[in-house]
Amino acid sequence: MATLERLMTQKPQQILDSNQIRSALESVRAYLSAPNNPDGRTPMERQAERDQRRIHVIETELKPLLKDFLSRTLNLAEFKTKIDGINRRHEFWGFKGSKGQMFFNMVFNVASGSVECDQEIKAAINIPMNEDVASRQINTFCSYVSRLGEHHLQSGGTKAGRPKPGSVPFFLSYFWQIQERDVWPVFYTTSVNTMTDMNLWVPTEEPATDYLTFKHIHEELGQLFTKETGKRFGLYEVEHVFWFWSKERTPLVGNTSAARETADANTTQGSTTPLTPETIIRLPESYVPPIIALLPRMARNEAILRDAAKASGTSLERAFEKSINAAFTVLGYETKLLGQGQGRVPDGQALNLDDSYGILWDAKVRADGYNMGTDDRAVKEYITTQSRDLRRLRNIYYLIVSSKFGDDHDDAIRSLKMETDVSEVCLVEADALVAMVEARMRSPREVSLGPDGLQRLFTVSGVLSADAVRENLL
Numbered sequence: 001m002a003t004l005e006r007l008m009t010q011k012p013q014q015i016l017d018s019n020q021i022r023s024a025l026e027s028v029r030a031y032l033s034a035p036n037n038p039d040g041r042t043p044m045e046r047q048a049e050r051d052q053r054r055i056h057v058i059e060t061e062l063k064p065l066l067k068d069f070l071s072r073t074l075n076l077a078e079f080k081t082k083i084d085g086i087n088r089r090h091e092f093w094g095f096k097g098s099k100g101q102m103f104f105n106m107v108f109n110v111a112s113g114s115v116e117c118d119q120e121i122k123a124a125i126n127i128p129m130n131e132d133v134a135s136r137q138i139n140t141f142c143s144y145v146s147r148l149g150e151h152h153l154q155s156g157g158t159k160a161g162r163p164k165p166g167s168v169p170f171f172l173s174y175f176w177q178i179q180e181r182d183v184w185p186v187f188y189t190t191s192v193n194t195m196t197d198m199n200l201w202v203p204t205e206e207p208a209t210d211y212l213t214f215k216h217i218h219e220e221l222g223q224l225f226t227k228e229t230g231k232r233f234g235l236y237e238v239e240h241v242f243w244f245w246s247k248e249r250t251p252l253v254g255n256t257s258a259a260r261e262t263a264d265a266n267t268t269q270g271s272t273t274p275l276t277p278e279t280i281i282r283l284p285e286s287y288v289p290p291i292i293a294l295l296p297r298m299a300r301n302e303a304i305l306r307d308a309a310k311a312s313g314t315s316l317e318r319a320f321e322k323s324i325n326a327a328f329t330v331l332g333y334e335t336k337l338l339g340q341g342q343g344r345v346p347d348g349q350a351l352n353l354d355d356s357y358g359i360l361w362d363a364k365v366r367a368d369g370y371n372m373g374t375d376d377r378a379v380k381e382y383i384t385t386q387s388r389d390l391r392r393l394r395n396i397y398y399l400i401v402s403s404k405f406g407d408d409h410d411d412a413i414r415s416l417k418m419e420t421d422v423s424e425v426c427l428v429e430a431d432a433l434v435a436m437v438e439a440r441m442r443s444p445r446e447v448s449l450g451p452d453g454l455q456r457l458f459t460v461s462g463v464l465s466a467d468a469v470r471e472n473l474l
Helices: 002-008 018-033 045-068 076-089 101-110 117-125 130-156 164-180 190-199 207-229 236-249 257-268 295-299 304-311 316-331 376-390 409-419 430-442 456-458 464-474
Strands: 335-338 350-353 356-363 395-402 424-429 462-464
Touching: 002 409, 018 045, 018 236, 045 076, 045 117, 045 164, 045 236, 076 101, 076 117, 101 117, 101 130, 101 164, 101 335, 117 130, 117 164, 130 164, 130 207, 164 316, 190 236, 207 236, 295 316, 295 395, 295 430, 304 316, 316 350, 316 430, 350 376, 350 424, 356 376, 356 409, 356 456, 376 395, 376 409, 395 430, 395 456, 409 424, 424 456, 424 464, 430 456, 430 464, 456 464
Parallel strands: 356 395, 395 424, 424 462
Antiparallel strands: 335 350, 350 356
16 A cells, blocks of 8 residues: 555654563563453454454445545534444444544534534544644644633533543544554554553653654554564554453462462452562552452452451451442542441442432342342332432432343343333443543543543443443543
8 A cells, every 4th residue: 555655654763662562572472372262262363353343344334434524425413423323333443432422422512513613523534644744633623622612611511511632632543544544543542551551651641742652652563563473463453452451461469379379368358468579570550449459359259258358357248338339439429338237228329419410339249140130129119218319319320230240131120210210220340340440540530420421331221341431431
């Protein structure tokens, strides 16, 4: 491809030093040596199949749609709606999250779908001729978005309703990669965070500069991984390594059984003694406090945690409730732990008065997952009782937190929504709650409790996974 050859001539000098290269190689080796998933395929095999489906959607749906919009065959409102429809049917990019479709909607709504908005978006998402042009397009569109936001606030609009310039690199690079997928990486927040955690890069908060550095590191790692493994690593493949590392990052302690036992003992038995230097091989990267990080293991009813709870003078069920309450407290809600000793009530509540909604939640420790329907009558009774005190709020959400959930829950959810005051019923996997805390603590200014942040996770009934949290918030 002539365009690709032209852009490749712009390669910068090497960015990564020897320590960063060593860390990067560790990540790709972990990715390639990961065990098979339950379907019998390795993570790399699964991602390769996913990439083929992603490319098919690009070639058959997204490219033709983008061509129609840029050639003025399709107007901006129609383009926005059709892009949303494609990304809801094919969740390969996380575009329906806060920096994608939600940002698109905000720009369109604040600009009132004006001719200027149409022109600015066309100019911004058109494929850049080179990196200098890419930098100018990012800066120009950031300036436009900032002006829209200022006008929105001056007109009496809320801060939550204004589009944020920080979303621009993801938004534009999504469209650029549709047009040249081997040249322009999508500026995923997950990738940025993982690169930062691996000490490969420190973003400057200058959108254009950060995007180009992000691009150059992807290119450098693609060459490095290809040379190291003998397998081709393009932009997609480097992206997959970052995604894998973000979910399966090396723990604080080493991989030896002795180190793991030491970590378990210090973590689960209430010890206040820090890990000894001999067991620490990597500084902690997670923003999640230990009391919350253990939630997925508690939810799975692990024997070592049950024994640790008993040694601490409590039950694992009560410890699980306290940790969930801690998670909502850290997120910034006004919380109250209910549950044991207070009659037929939910285990806890979390309120966000600023955005007029409340959460009633229950905790279920289950090794094999939780199935709804066994205690529906009791749940309806105490939701009805508890929600009387929350009727001043615009929305009430009912959450069940457990390890995982069975498939047969639609009828139970429908019944709760019809017969109680709750707006939605969310079945929250424990690691999804951990992912919320990680996102909120890492980027508190970007991840709010309101409709542009955490609240949007609760507005659709059904199972809420960690991947869904990351897609919507990151």
